[in-house]
Amino acid sequence: MTHRRLAALLAVIAIVLAACTGGGAATSAPTTAPGSEAPAASAPAASEAAGEPVTITWYHIQNNDPGLSLWKDLADEYMAAHPNVTIDIQVNENEAFKTKLTTLLQQGDVPDLFQTWGGGGLRQQVEAAFVKDITADIADWKDEINPTALAMYEVDGKNYGMPFDLGLVGMWYNTKTFEEAGITALPATWDEFLAAVQTLKDKGEVPIALAGKDTWTGAFYWAYLAVRECGQAGMDKAVLSGDWSDPCFVKAGEDFQKLIAMEPFQEGFLAAPWDGAGSGAAAMATYNGAIQLMGQWLPGTVQANSGEARAMGEGLGWFPFPGVTGAAGDPFDGLGGGNGFAVGKDAPPETIDFLHHLVSLDSANRWGALNSGILPTTNGSEASTTDPMLSLVLEGRAKAKFVQLYLDQATTPELGGAINEAVATLYGGDGTPQSVVDAIQAAASAQ
Amino acid sequence: MTSISSARARRLPSNRLRTWAGIALFLLPAFALYVLFVIYPIAQAARFSLYDWNGLEPLTDFVGLANFERALADPVFRGAITHNALIVVLSLAIQIPFALALALMLNRRFRGRGILRLLFFAPYVIAEVITAIVATLILQPNGLADHFMTAIGLGDAYHPWLADPDTVLWALFFIITWKYFGFHMILLLAGLQGIPRELEEAAAIDGASRRQAIRYVTLPLLGPTIRVSVFLSIIGAIQLFDLVWVTTRGGPVNASNTMAVYMFDRGFVRFQFGYGSAVAVILFVLCFVLALAYQRWVLRRDTEGATTYG
Numbered sequence: 042m043t044h045r046r047l048a049a050l051l052a053v054i055a056i057v058l059a060a061c062t063g064g065g066a067a068t069s070a071p072t073t074a075p076g077s078e079a080p081a082a083s084a085p086a087a088s089e090a091a092g093e094p095v096t097i098t099w100y101h102i103q104n105n106d107p108g109l110s111l112w113k114d115l116a117d118e119y120m121a122a123h124p125n126v127t128i129d130i131q132v133n134e135n136e137a138f139k140t141k142l143t144t145l146l147q148q149g150d151v152p153d154l155f156q157t158w159g160g161g162g163l164r165q166q167v168e169a170a171f172v173k174d175i176t177a178d179i180a181d182w183k184d185e186i187n188p189t190a191l192a193m194y195e196v197d198g199k200n201y202g203m204p205f206d207l208g209l210v211g212m213w214y215n216t217k218t219f220e221e222a223g224i225t226a227l228p229a230t231w232d233e234f235l236a237a238v239q240t241l242k243d244k245g246e247v248p249i250a251l252a253g254k255d256t257w258t259g260a261f262y263w264a265y266l267a268v269r270e271c272g273q274a275g276m277d278k279a280v281l282s283g284d285w286s287d288p289c290f291v292k293a294g295e296d297f298q299k300l301i302a303m304e305p306f307q308e309g310f311l312a313a314p315w316d317g318a319g320s321g322a323a324a325m326a327t328y329n330g331a332i333q334l335m336g337q338w339l340p341g342t343v344q345a346n347s348g349e350a351r352a353m354g355e356g357l358g359w360f361p362f363p364g365v366t367g368a369a370g371d372p373f374d375g376l377g378g379g380n381g382f383a384v385g386k387d388a389p390p391e392t393i394d395f396l397h398h399l400v401s402l403d404s405a406n407r408w409g410a411l412n413s414g415i416l417p418t419t420n421g422s423e424a425s426t427t428d429p430m431l432s433l434v435l436e437g438r439a440k441a442k443f444v445q446l447y448l449d450q451a452t453t454p455e456l457g458g459a460i461n462e463a464v465a466t467l468y469g470g471d472g473t474p475q476s477v478v479d480a481i482q483a484a485a486s487a488q
Numbered sequence: 489m490t491s492i493s494s495a496r497a498r499r500l501p502s503n504r505l506r507t508w509a510g511i512a513l514f515l516l517p518a519f520a521l522y523v524l525f526v527i528y529p530i531a532q533a534a535r536f537s538l539y540d541w542n543g544l545e546p547l548t549d550f551v552g553l554a555n556f557e558r559a560l561a562d563p564v565f566r567g568a569i570t571h572n573a574l575i576v577v578l579s580l581a582i583q584i585p586f587a588l589a590l591a592l593m594l595n596r597r598f599r600g601r602g603i604l605r606l607l608f609f610a611p612y613v614i615a616e617v618i619t620a621i622v623a624t625l626i627l628q629p630n631g632l633a634d635h636f637m638t639a640i641g642l643g644d645a646y647h648p649w650l651a652d653p654d655t656v657l658w659a660l661f662f663i664i665t666w667k668y669f670g671f672h673m674i675l676l677l678a679g680l681q682g683i684p685r686e687l688e689e690a691a692a693i694d695g696a697s698r699r700q701a702i703r704y705v706t707l708p709l710l711g712p713t714i715r716v717s718v719f720l721s722i723i724g725a726i727q728l729f730d731l732v733w734v735t736t737r738g739g740p741v742n743a744s745n746t747m748a749v750y751m752f753d754r755g756f757v758r759f760q761f762g763y764g765s766a767v768a769v770i771l772f773v774l775c776f777v778l779a780l781a782y783q784r785w786v787l788r789r790d791t792e793g794a795t796t797y798g
Contacts (some may be wrong), residue, residue: 465740
């Protein structure tokens with residue numbers, strides 16, 4: 042073996058390695074350079090007046106039509122009206138986006154405008170100083186936005202995000218089953234709800250479809266009961282301070298246990314995913330479950346799992362999660378979540394104006410008219426949604442003065458996972474209301 | 489410059505230099521890739537495991553061995569270890585003997601032998617995720633198993649096994665066995681075919697029964713293959729992930745959690761990258777120690793002589 046050959050081989054390896062690493066850097070460079078260079082090159086106020094070219098990098102997750110086209114149209118319209126602004130749209134699928142964003146943030150390539158769900162995830166990004174405080178920037182027009190929704194993107198009283206969608210978890214039910222069981226008045230309190238479950242059981246129906254494999258669905262019950270028992274003050278305190286010792290959380294577990302003790306769930310519910318074959322939605326679709334506690338997306342999921350037997354929303358009804366008599370929480374408070382946008386720390390000032398355009402009444406009405414499951418949060422846009430199922434959810438949302446963000450998003454993924462797991466021991470294992478709270482507290486304290 | 493050095497190498501044909509250059513040349517590409525894709529990630533995981541880190545913030549919250557203490561004290565992780573151990577024991581006690589029996593049977597001449605070999609091996613070819621999805625569809629209420637058992641009058645014996653914390657591990661083991669017995673069968677069959685038929689014939693002439701011939705001639709000669717089969721089975725059971733993640737995601741209520749599922753859930757679902765890395769390190773050390781020990785004490789006889797020195 043000669044040295045020349047060895048040298049040649051080394052050179053080849055070096056080239057291959059350089060190509061591997063270089064490729065990664067090359068793909069990410071264009072997305073960041075324009076956005077981060079722009080503000081440095083031009084004084085914030087001057088850039089728009091002078092019409093200096095600005096690029097806004099925008100990451101969203103509406104990767105299917107009609108949402109994909111609507112976002113593109115809105116961006117095109119904005120660019121037509123502001124010739125100096127270029128919007129660089131980056132579309133990623135939901136899960137792919139989370140991975141992509143994590144990578145971008147780790148590299149320090151913060152997009153100018155990007156998808157956020159608020160809550161603990163947003164707080165982590167804020168604490169890592171990736172997100173711009175937009176409190177002052179939106180002060181002039183934030184009254185146009187549903188305050189309940191806006192509050193979900195606040196961190197320590199400051200605005201770090203702008204919602205464009207807020208959905209609500211509620212009780213979906215098969216209207217036919219309720220009629221046959223003679224349930225005419227929809228349950229407004231937890232006791233009435235338990236009585237309705239008993240009536241359904243007596244008629245030989247499976248009262249509740251639950252997707253036990255996806256533990257977040259079971260955790261909805263506990264979380265909603267906690268919202269009822271603890272109220273906004275109690276929830277805020279626990280979520281923000283990590284102190285879950287208020288007895289109201291044990292009470293929530295006790296309320297849930299009353300339901301579990303009735304064995305209201307479909308056969309094999311512990312292995313049922315929320316979507317697909319053998320799922321909770323499939324149980325609803327095939328009348329193997331009368332009620333399912335789920336978000337506004339359920340009608341679409343039921344349709345997809347019905348084997349074309351049911352059209353969108355066919356035979357479905359909706360009512361708000363029942364109130365708990367004598368509890369601290371308002372009976373119309375909600376549990377839900379939605380989508381919004383956060384502004385990157387180095388975003389050009391035009392980003393705020395573009396964001397305003399995205400959540401303008403006109404844009405919101407166009408979103409609503411699509412009836413795609415996005416429930417716009419701009420005040421006055423409610424009527425644009427015409428789908429009867431989604432309108433029911435919107436009516437419920439209008440009554441809610443406070444909407445608790447899904448607990449696994451309001452806290453951290455870590456604590457959220459622990460909550461889902463702990464609640465599952467109530468309906469799938471030998472957990473007690475106290476042991477559930479103990480497990481949650483242990484996870485919260487460990488952070 | 490290269491021409492000078494190569495000319496010198498030609499002028500001074502040092503055998504030792506040539507040998508080392510050759511070794512380096514052959515090792516270097518593999519070594520570079522190995523460092524990049526194996527050693528470096530392991531080192532990174534080991535480093536992350538000492539931090540409380542969610543993957544976003546800078547890596548500053550050094551916690552020492554706290555992640556390891558927490559994992560080993562967590563009843564869920566301990567449960568996962570027990571589940572892995574149970575799968576290992578069941579695999580060795582049931583799966584391998586079953587595969588061995590089939591291999592012995594299929595090593596004899598009879599009609600349809602080829603088709604049976606093919607059929608038994610087929611499940612191994614199917615991707616693990618596909619296996620998991622199909623098994624879920626078969627075992628769920630109103631699924632194939634439910635309908636079939638009702639049709640033959642055993643409807644009462646049906647049970648949603650995957651949905652019951654008490655039976656889920658057994659159901660999973662059944663699926664694992666279904667998928668992997670064919671692989672072990674083929675391994676053992678290959679081993680059996682390497683054993684000269686004359687030896688068994690000689691035993692028969694000496695008056696050994698068929699059973700004695702198997703016990704005292706075939707099995708000892710099949711030893712190396714069995715030991716490899718056992719090794720693969722153990723490592724496979726310890727790393728068990730795909731099948732569990734797709735069928736049950738470790739549930740119901742952690743009843744089918746395995747170490748790898750626990751690691752994935754904590755790391756990539758709950759974004760506890762520091763803690764997840766600690767679990768990964770535990771899993772790695774466990775596999776590594778086990779593999780080394782097995783090589784050292786069990787496979788030693790088989791690998792001796794396989795390596796050439798000098």
